Amino acid sequence: MKPFISIIILWLFPSGIFLLLFGLFYQWFDRKLLALLQNRVGPRWFQPLADTIKLLSKEEVIPDGVNSYLFIGLPLVALAGALTAALYVPIAGLAPTYGFPGDLIVVLYLLSLLTLCTGLAGTNTLDRFSMIGATRTLTQLFSYEAPFLLALLGPALVAGSWQVGTIASYAQNHWLILTQPLGFIVALVGLMGKLEMPPFDAPEAHTEIVAGALTEYSGRGLAIFNLGRAVELVVGLTLVSAFYLGGVSNPLWFLGKTFALLFIMVGLQALLTRLRIDQTVGLWWRYGTLLVLVQWFVMILV
Amino acid sequence: MEPNFPARSFTIPIGPQHPALKEPGLFKFVVDGEIITGASVRLGYAHRGIEKAAEERNWVQNLYLIERVCGICSHIHAFAYSLAVEQLANVQAPPRAQAIRTLVAELERIHSHFLWMGVSAHEAGFDTLFMYAWRDREKVMDLLEELTGNRVNYSANLLGGVKFDLNAAQVQSIRSTLDFLEERTRHYQDVVTHDEMFLQRTRGIGVMTRSQAEVMGAVGPTARASNVPRDMRTIAPYSAYSQFPVQMILDTRGDLEARFEVRLEELFESIRLIREILKAMPEGELTVRMPRRIPAGEAVVRLEAPRGEVFYFIKSNGTDKPERLKIRTPTICNLNSVVRLAIGHQLADAPMILAGIDPCFSCNDRMVQVSKASDGSEYSMSWKELRQHGIDYYKRLSK
Numbered sequence: 001m002k003p004f005i006s007i008i009i010l011w012l013f014p015s016g017i018f019l020l021l022f023g024l025f026y027q028w029f030d031r032k033l034l035a036l037l038q039n040r041v042g043p044r045w046f047q048p049l050a051d052t053i054k055l056l057s058k059e060e061v062i063p064d065g066v067n068s069y070l071f072i073g074l075p076l077v078a079l080a081g082a083l084t085a086a087l088y089v090p091i092a093g094l095a096p097t098y099g100f101p102g103d104l105i106v107v108l109y110l111l112s113l114l115t116l117c118t119g120l121a122g123t124n125t126l127d128r129f130s131m132i133g134a135t136r137t138l139t140q141l142f143s144y145e146a147p148f149l150l151a152l153l154g155p156a157l158v159a160g161s162w163q164v165g166t167i168a169s170y171a172q173n174h175w176l177i178l179t180q181p182l183g184f185i186v187a188l189v190g191l192m193g194k195l196e197m198p199p200f201d202a203p204e205a206h207t208e209i210v211a212g213a214l215t216e217y218s219g220r221g222l223a224i225f226n227l228g229r230a231v232e233l234v235v236g237l238t239l240v241s242a243f244y245l246g247g248v249s250n251p252l253w254f255l256g257k258t259f260a261l262l263f264i265m266v267g268l269q270a271l272l273t274r275l276r277i278d279q280t281v282g283l284w285w286r287y288g289t290l291l292v293l294v295q296w297f298v299m300i301l302v
Numbered sequence: 303m304e305p306n307f308p309a310r311s312f313t314i315p316i317g318p319q320h321p322a323l324k325e326p327g328l329f330k331f332v333v334d335g336e337i338i339t340g341a342s343v344r345l346g347y348a349h350r351g352i353e354k355a356a357e358e359r360n361w362v363q364n365l366y367l368i369e370r371v372c373g374i375c376s377h378i379h380a381f382a383y384s385l386a387v388e389q390l391a392n393v394q395a396p397p398r399a400q401a402i403r404t405l406v407a408e409l410e411r412i413h414s415h416f417l418w419m420g421v422s423a424h425e426a427g428f429d430t431l432f433m434y435a436w437r438d439r440e441k442v443m444d445l446l447e448e449l450t451g452n453r454v455n456y457s458a459n460l461l462g463g464v465k466f467d468l469n470a471a472q473v474q475s476i477r478s479t480l481d482f483l484e485e486r487t488r489h490y491q492d493v494v495t496h497d498e499m500f501l502q503r504t505r506g507i508g509v510m511t512r513s514q515a516e517v518m519g520a521v522g523p524t525a526r527a528s529n530v531p532r533d534m535r536t537i538a539p540y541s542a543y544s545q546f547p548v549q550m551i552l553d554t555r556g557d558l559e560a561r562f563e564v565r566l567e568e569l570f571e572s573i574r575l576i577r578e579i580l581k582a583m584p585e586g587e588l589t590v591r592m593p594r595r596i597p598a599g600e601a602v603v604r605l606e607a608p609r610g611e612v613f614y615f616i617k618s619n620g621t622d623k624p625e626r627l628k629i630r631t632p633t634i635c636n637l638n639s640v641v642r643l644a645i646g647h648q649l650a651d652a653p654m655i656l657a658g659i660d661p662c663f664s665c666n667d668r669m670v671q672v673s674k675a676s677d678g679s680e681y682s683m684s685w686k687e688l689r690q691h692g693i694d695y696y697k698r699l700s701k
Contacts, residue, residue, distance in 0.1 A: 037430065038429060038430050038433040038434075039433045039434060039437050040433060128312070128313070128314055128315070129314070131312075132314065132333070132336075132649065135335075198427060198429070199427065199499065201427065202650065205427060205650065206321045206322075207321055207322040207424065207425045207427070207653045208316075208322065208649055208650055208652065208653055209314070209649075210320065210321060270430045271430065272428075272499045273423075273426050273427055273428040273497070273499040273500045273502070273503055274426060274427020274428070274503075274650075275499070275502070276502075276503070276648055276650040276651070277336060277648075277650065278336070278648065279502060
């Protein structure tokens, strides 16, 4: 019976198929809402899914001069990382499937795997746009990662545990957004940086470097990278809403809170101009990190 | 303009096909990390041989052809051509026709500046402004369609006049559209001068000093943003502009922000001018009779297109066809500044600096000089050889 349950957990729910579809649905919501705010029509509800199916069925062109194992393997690693991270967070308002003390750090690193793989995929190809895109991706990784980590460690500190499940159940009785507003802002904006959403889309600024690190990707590789990003969107939203917005104790709360967060993120995407990469780094190290440190200082004093 | 870049330099090609460009052109940027250390431009991808084609057609047919030099400022080309031919034939269009031509030219300026604002915002990654600017641009296009029957190539001009008249309902709809656009322009002006994030991408970027602008021969709003008083409507008023004077908009800063402000201020000026024209629209005929054969002679006309000075030279030999037609569009004058100004900026600023001059590549491709790849010597073809080359080429393809 036990292996059977494990298979269900890994393939169907909460990881696996469910999460992929759910991620694509969130991606649709993001695109549709952004389109409406920008006075466009936007995609139909199944568009991200249709795109994925179409891309998966297309031929994958492996360009000259790349290590083909890496070229094929990197998207898989990225998606696997994001799906694994989902096992340790309270997806859909249910308790995390697995957990051990200190799994928060593991989740955060699994989430960084996507960015790392994107960067490696860019440097793996000989394309000039990919090289610049990869440099920017990795530069951006080093700028938002530390503040984002510190922002998520704030709730861990007050909960007295570094296990996602424990922090989430602690946060159910405490709206940490009220006590740690700075941490919440940094975590939310950090998530946008992680997902390379506007205004942090310098690594894939298509008016400069076409599609950034993923310029050479088409077909399956592109689809899998995109799925990885969709899953990461859900996992990231779950983490931030579970930690800061009074927990996600049931599916209804989960949907409401994650969509509310996504709503704010879409609003910011529509309002802000793309930052140059030097401005991104400056923003995170001059303001982001400082804000979190101020937050920590206050927490230590109180 | 083939560059002499140092060996082993890392160049980023923007073009001939690139998402930042809406038309083909090749810009090579040498980068050191993110900093641009060298730049070059290569044109000629959209050469259509319009000048040569014009020599094969008669004066009236050319009007149709010339309107298609540019896809954005179509009216100004037909306007310039008509003025030049009228100058050769020594006739003058009636005052009402002149006023209608000027009115359409100003409506075109509004649509072009809205288009430009959208494209520049898109290059900066501010897609919301892009979408809204283009939504409002539709209003002008609809208006132009209502007046002339066409959205892009209005075909308003005739040799010796215009094709359509304004009725009271159209005047009313111009007025109401202008009210709407004036309000929107005020809003966009507020956005581009106060949005901190957007200002980070425009303020102090691509600064062109007045002397640089003069040396590089910049024209149009690009030059006026660097405080160079160059506006054909003011310094050499043509058509109805002598009756309805325009105030030149100048800015001293010379950066991208200044170019935004100059163009937006020009929108207000255009709106004001159109209102003036509607208020004091001269009555009378729409056309005068043109001679069938244009007398021999030469004519030069300089007009202010939305992007800057348009230059037309026509030589007539007294037949029903022009002997020589020379067109110079503003983009070719401004492109040089992109290559100079981009150096020292970040790669992310390059598309912005490029968009800052409001480039239009297809209209500036007047001549292609072919040099042999083997020894670099120049190579030219006669019209006959070129025709034969085309026939052979397609025969080869179809085999």
